[in-house]
Amino acid sequence: MKGTYLGEFEEVVLLAVAIRAGDAYGAAVVNEIEQQMNRSVNLGAVHSALNRLQEKGLVRSEMGGISAERGGRRKRLYTVTNAGRRALEEVRELRSQMWEAIPKTAWS
């Protein structure tokens, strides 16, 4: 298994998967990121990140049900695993820890 270090883009993708809980597939994640961050991302980059996250055990995927807009074809749905959730929380805690540590005088 690769190390569980979470890159910046991976973190974004993982968050997007969490937001789209239950309906996170490739195109949906792209849409989510574009809407949230207001920037364009490549499908390839997203798939690559999903693939890495899956290898790290932070997301898992399964084939979803048939949907009409895909011409009756199944799509691969990603969900955040427990490990994924912990990783996100750790990042968040780390950030807030660091926020706390900023002395008040810094902004004056």
Add this chain to the structure above:
Amino acid sequence: MRSALKSPPGLATRLLRWFCAPHLLDELEDDLNELFQQRVETVGLRRARWRYCRDVLSLMRPFIIKRQKNEYPNPRTMDMLRNYLKIALRNLARNRVYSFINISGLAVGMAVAMLIGLWLYDELSVNRSYQNYDRIAQLMRNRTVNGETDTRAGLPIPLAQTLTATYGDAFEEVVLAWWTSWHTITLKNQVFSKSGKFMTPGAPEMLSLTMLKGSRDGLKEPASILLSASLAKALFGDTNPLNKTLTLDNTMTVNVTGVYEDIPSGNSFDDVQFIAPWDLYAAATPWVDEAKDDWTNTSFEIFVELAPQVTAADVSAKIRNLLADNTRTLSPQKPEVVLYPMARWHLYSDWKNGVNVGGRIQFVWLFGIIGVFVLLLACINFMNLSTARSVNRAKEVGVRKAIGSRRKELIVQFFSESLLVVTMAYGASIGLTYLAIPLFNEVADKHMTVPVNTPLFWLSGLGFTVLTGLIAGSYPALYLSSFRPVSVLKGTFRANKGVAVSRRALVVMQFTVSITLIIGTLIVYRQIQHAKNRPIGYSRNGLVSLLLNVPHYERHRETVRNELIKSGAVLEVGESASPLTEVRSTNGGFDWAGKDPTLQVNFGTIGISHEFGRAVGWQFKEGRDFSRQLASDSMGVVLNESAVAFMGMQDVVGKTITWSGSDFNVRFHVIGVIKDMVMDSPYEPAKPTLFFIDNNPGKFLTMRLNPERSPQAALAAINAVLKEHLPEAPFNYTFVDQEYDQKFRSEERIGTLSSLFASLAIFISCLGLFGLASFVAEQRTKEIGIRKVLGASVFNVWRLLSKDFVVLVLIAFLIATPIAWYFLNNWLAQYEYRTDVTWWVFALTGAGALVITLLTVSFQAIKAALLDPVKSLRSE
């Protein structure tokens, strides 16, 4: 129209479909389509298409390109071949000894076959470098003496003229020539002795000489000479030899008018280092000039190049009777002119009863057959060991069949395995050939190289490999693949009896070939030894012979002789018209009292000086040697025993023999009879020969070295004397014993080659035997263990294991004996003076084969017998 405009770019889609792994394709395409449709709505068609393309390109990542492994593999042919290769290599690595035996045996066999193949190719391509190869012929003459027809190359000069004048249409060229012989070439003060020919001007065209300098027409000039490139280099170094002046035989002054490329060694005329015009020779040599209209003087060579439109058969028919029609004196000999095409010169040099029967071609066949046999031996080894090992692989075959291998696939597997081994052996054999070829060249007197640049060589090598692989692999492939999986896997499998029997048959065959070759080698050596031990009638140790080509030698002969003896270097000096190792001149026209009038006489006639006999040390049976004191001895004659036997006379000493020709008539009285001297072939009876005193016997000086001096010192002293008195003569001496040994060269060559092949054959056979013995020992490990527990001694076990093989070798010996006997009797029949095929050669070979077999087998047998039974019985 609208929907078409809204579709994503087709090129990008096609690209995606090309690189994307099939199991991801649907999902990615759907993602791309969904995003595209959304973007058409939000940012417009153009940008949507642009983003689509970027997305596709961004997907070109390894994890998307990489194909998913199939859960249920569907192997292709390549996969299976890879598997076969892997299994084959593992098997080779596991059984190192067997692999080594298999590969090295096969490699040696292939190297032998390759060397023999190169040799055959070389033999068959002799003379083919001549452009007119198909059309050149030499004229030969058949004559019948006392009911026996013999064939010679000597012909009269007028025949050549008649051919040109009357039958000119049939010939492109008719070339009259003097035999290739050694001549003295003088350049300023340097004296060389070189071999060359005198020929009429058509020769360079006929032989299609490649001229490096000058032209082929150079020979048309009256006093010209053409030099071979190597001779030109020896004489003139790097300076231009054209128009330089040389002296030939101290009498003929010639101008260099051309230089031709050396005739490749091994071809006819390869010893012709120069060609000078025939007319020059005739002008300088009185007896040749006298012979120019003489149909009875058959001393000259005639070569012809046939015209393109005629066939050899037609020409033969036309010229057959030319000699008989033009001569009366020769007519009782029924002379016939025969065309002897260049294509037959090298391989068919023997004549029997006027027909060109054979010669070297029998060695081409012999070695070809030996090559095939040695290769066959190596293949037999391979098959034997593979079938033997097959029992160990029976389980593999069973498993393969159980999981779905068809028989066809198993056949492919075992063929590819054998091809692998053969390819490895082939690589090794090329290495071996490289190593062996210098040695082989020396033994076979060749200049062969491995023709690495010839596609034919590699092509035939490939064919050779595939063929050997198929032959060697056929048995295991067809046999192993026929195993029944049920019985193999259940463990009730027994290699069937038939296989063991055929394995034994193969061993018997191997040893039959080896034993035959060994017997053959021994007999060849015996024959050579027999001929070498033949009493030769003179003493050849310390005899030196010198060819003199000096005009007016007779003025100096007494001085030279006296000075040489005075110097202490030599004991005696004799002169003769023929060298001691050859009878150069034969004549008819002899008569004596009581001669059967129908008997046709053809005696060797050798003119000598008084001291010749003493110098060579001939041995008298009756009578005495020539003496200077008796003036009447100048009309005396010494006969050899064969001549006396031919004449059928008693008390021949003192009788008179007359010798008459067209312009002379002499009466000789016999003063002595000597024991036959071996002057020609040591395998033939001595020719009836007559020695008489010739006041100018000429060319050959035979000297008996003083044994008290070292040969080097003696030769230096002789050289000094000759330099002083005969400065024009090159000191070009030969030792008679070495010259004599030359007569055995071709037989010795066969002896060496066949001993080489015989030892390789026995080596390969023993390798195979060694492998089989160790296999049998391994198979019977348990049995031996139990026997030892029950009290068998090491000797018992050894006997048990060796017995089988000894029986096989004995059978092989019984088969080989009559075969060898038959062929060797035939081979020996061609020699008049020959050894017999004795029983002890067979006994020795049989005993030798048995000893070698026992040594080979015993190693494994004793190893097996010494094994601790506890260990061999413990497993399972």
